[in-house]
Amino acid sequence: MAGTRDGGNGSGGTKPVARRLLATATRLFAEQGYDRTSVQEIVDAAGVTKGALYHYFGSKEDLLQEVYSRVLRLQQERLDAFADADAPVEQRVREAAADVVVTTIENLDDASIFFRSMHHLSPEKNKQVRAERRRYHERFRALIEEGQRSGVFSTATPADLVVDYHFGSVHHLSTWYRPEGPLSPQQVADHLADLLLRALRP
Amino acid sequence: MAGTRDGGNGSGGTKPVARRLLATATRLFAEQGYDRTSVQEIVDAAGVTKGALYHYFGSKEDLLQEVYSRVLRLQQERLDAFADADAPVEQRVREAAADVVVTTIENLDDASIFFRSMHHLSPEKNKQVRAERRRYHERFRALIEEGQRSGVFSTATPADLVVDYHFGSVHHLSTWYRPEGPLSPQQVADHLADLLLRALRP
DNA sequence: CACGGCAGACTAACCAGTCGGTATGTGGAA
DNA sequence: TTCCACATACCGACTGGTTAGTCTGCCGTG
Numbered sequence: 001m002a003g004t005r006d007g008g009n010g011s012g013g014t015k016p017v018a019r020r021l022l023a024t025a026t027r028l029f030a031e032q033g034y035d036r037t038s039v040q041e042i043v044d045a046a047g048v049t050k051g052a053l054y055h056y057f058g059s060k061e062d063l064l065q066e067v068y069s070r071v072l073r074l075q076q077e078r079l080d081a082f083a084d085a086d087a088p089v090e091q092r093v094r095e096a097a098a099d100v101v102v103t104t105i106e107n108l109d110d111a112s113i114f115f116r117s118m119h120h121l122s123p124e125k126n127k128q129v130r131a132e133r134r135r136y137h138e139r140f141r142a143l144i145e146e147g148q149r150s151g152v153f154s155t156a157t158p159a160d161l162v163v164d165y166h167f168g169s170v171h172h173l174s175t176w177y178r179p180e181g182p183l184s185p186q187q188v189a190d191h192l193a194d195l196l197l198r199a200l201r202p
Numbered sequence: 203m204a205g206t207r208d209g210g211n212g213s214g215g216t217k218p219v220a221r222r223l224l225a226t227a228t229r230l231f232a233e234q235g236y237d238r239t240s241v242q243e244i245v246d247a248a249g250v251t252k253g254a255l256y257h258y259f260g261s262k263e264d265l266l267q268e269v270y271s272r273v274l275r276l277q278q279e280r281l282d283a284f285a286d287a288d289a290p291v292e293q294r295v296r297e298a299a300a301d302v303v304v305t306t307i308e309n310l311d312d313a314s315i316f317f318r319s320m321h322h323l324s325p326e327k328n329k330q331v332r333a334e335r336r337r338y339h340e341r342f343r344a345l346i347e348e349g350q351r352s353g354v355f356s357t358a359t360p361a362d363l364v365v366d367y368h369f370g371s372v373h374h375l376s377t378w379y380r381p382e383g384p385l386s387p388q389q390v391a392d393h394l395a396d397l398l399l400r401a402l403r404p
Numbered sequence: 405c406a407c408g409g410c411a412g413a414c415t416a417a418c419c420a421g422t423c424g425g426t427a428t429g430t431g432g433a434a
Numbered sequence: 435t436t437c438c439a440c441a442t443a444c445c446g447a448c449t450g451g452t453t454a455g456t457c458t459g460c461c462g463t464g
Contacts, residue, residue, distance in 0.1 A: 017443085033321055035237035038419060050421080051445045060420065115377075116318055119235050154400070157393050161385075165397050168374030169367045175317075176366050183363075191359050195367050198356070199401035219409085241454060252455080253410045262454065 018056040021046050025063045030109035034064060034117040064117060065125050071110045072132045075100060079139055089147040093200075094193045096143065097166060101189035104170050105177055112174035137163055144200075153200040166196050220258040223248050227265045232311035236266060236319040266319060267327050273312045274334045277302060281341055291349040295402075296395045298345065299368060303391035306372050307379055314376035339365055346402075355402040368398050 014022075024046040028037045039060055043053050057063055082096035104111045118129060141163045147153035157165075169192055177188065216224075226248040230239045241262055245255050259265055284298035306313045320331060343365045349355035359367075371394055379390065 015443090033237070035235075036322070039421080040419075049445050051423095052443075054421070055443065116321070119318075120238075156400075157397055161390070161393050162397070164374060164378050165371045165394060168371030170370070171374050171377070172366060172370030175373070188363070191363050192367060195359055195364070195401045198358075198403065199397045201400065201403070217409090240452080242452095251411050253412070253457095256455070257409065 015056070017046075017048060017052055021048065021053055021056065022063060022066055026067055026109050026113065029064065029067070029113045029117065034113070034120045061120070061122060061125065064113070064121060065129075067110050067113055068118075068121075068129050069132075071107060071114055072129070072136070074107075075103060076132070076136055076139075078103060079136060083139060083143050088152075089143065089150060090152050090197065093143055093147060093153075094197055096140065097196050098186075098189035098193035100167075100170055101173070101192050102185045104173050105185040105188065108174055108177065108179075115171050115174060137167070140166075147200070151202070154202045157199075162196075162200065165199075166192075169195075217258065219248075219250060219254055223250070223255055223258065224265060224268055228269055228311050228315065231266065231269070231315045231319065236315070236322045263322070263324060263327065266315070266323060267331070269312055269315055270320075270323075270331050271334075273309060273316055274331070274338070276309075277305060278334070278338055278341075280305060281338060285341055285345050290354075291345065291352060292354050292399065295345055295349060296399055298342065299398050300388075300391035300395035302369075302372055303375070303394050304387045306375055307387040307390065310376055310379065310381075317373050317376060339369070342369075349402070353404070356404045359401075364398075364402065367401075368394075371397075 021042065025037070025042045028042055028045060039050060039053060042063075043049050046053075057066075078099055079096055082092055082099060085092055085095075087095075118126065121129065141159045144153065144159040144162050148155045148159060173188075183191075223244065227239070227244045230244055230247060233239075241252060241255060244265075245251050248255075259268075280301055281298055284294055284301060287294055287297075289297075320328065323331065343361045346355065346361040346364050350357045350361060375390075385393075
């Protein structure tokens with residue numbers, strides 16, 4: 001039934017038109033929100049028609065989910081790499097905390113869609129996204145707990161709350177960060193990671 | 203032209219029906235999002251008809267703006283009170299930081315609407331809301347800067363970023379906080395304020 | 405009787421998704 | 435080489451359904 005439809009598969013060879021459609025949709029969703037963006041607008045901006053869009057994607061919602069899974073995959077991979085590295089906990093946390101800030105800023109459109117439009121997904125897809133998000137959260141929490149057990153981090157705050165505290169600031173980036181501002185992504189990331197580490201000092 | 207329309211004025215004597223409509227709309231917007239909630243749903247849930255709603259409000263968007271201005275008014279008042287108090291900076295920051303967490307949790311519906319649906323407002327109204335938010339932000343920043351100047355807070359991070367860091371976590375509350383969870387609003391608030399203060403230690 | 409408060413049918417606009425049709429490309433048989 | 439069969443890629447008019455907002459009129463109260 002799916003024909004050439006591009007479900008939500010791995011990475012590899014997506015067709016140029018499909019890629020352009022997804023990129024255009026991402027931009028428009030970020031600018032105007034999911035509900036305020038019509039399928040017609042997307043195909044017009046991408047220079048094709050509805051026939052093309054529905055040839056590659058099953059529904060408007062599928063476009064949204066594609067954005068999510070791309071972001072989640074990317075960030076999970078990066079977190080795993082930093083967490084598994086061979087370095088002191090303190091440094092691994094700092095690098096992971098800073099990295100998620102940089103990649104979030106570099107994909108600010110995806111991020112703002114992610115945090116603003118998740119509730120537009122159908123219950124099943126929403127559940128799936130939440131599960132992936134939890135996996136990410138747990139991985140980060142484990143890292144904090146490791147530091148707390150080994151005594152380099154304070155145990156004054158439950159690790160769960162610490163993670164939510166930091167990801168709050170990441171979440172918030174799309175609200176206030178502007179590329180034309182005075183701070184580079186890396187500078188912002190270093191500051192935010194520093195705040196986290198300072199808060200965790202015993 | 204406005205007749206009995208309730209623009210977006212002060213506090214005082216709003217009619218019961220108008221209050222019920224606003225409360226119902228707030229709940230539905232928080233549950234389903236602004237765009238996914240039809241005016242028909244709101245009036246059905248409130249036990250009236252469209253005639254009543256458009257008698258008291260000029261448009262669906264006006265309902266949204268009412269939610270915003272109520273929250274902003276409340277939080278600005280409280281921040282001013284804490285900031286103007288006669289106490290050491292450290293304590294004033296701690297109390298203000300904790301208070302905004304408590305009041306956000308106590309009005310979690312308003313908060314999630316606020317952070318998720320601001321982009322649904324028309325440009326003018328959006329601008330107005332942003333201006334009020336900036337006022338709030340600046341007040342908080344001034345407090346941090348005062349502490350930095352007097353040496354009780356580290357100057358390692360620009361005050362602006364510190365404010366965004368903390369409000370990120372406040373913003374984020376509506377994503378993860380659940381009333382049935384293990385922590386009371388006050389406990390969460392104390393933890394988050396503590397994290398902020400610990401991060402600011404010189 | 406005048407008017408605020410509200411009912412509810414109505415309208416004009418819009419939108420996601422469908423579907424029959426067309427163009428382009430590819431591989432194999434004659 | 436020519437021609438046919440078939441699939442992929444895409445077009446765009448159309449449909450069924452929904453929505454915000456309007457408008458006419460009723461009804462109880464002062």
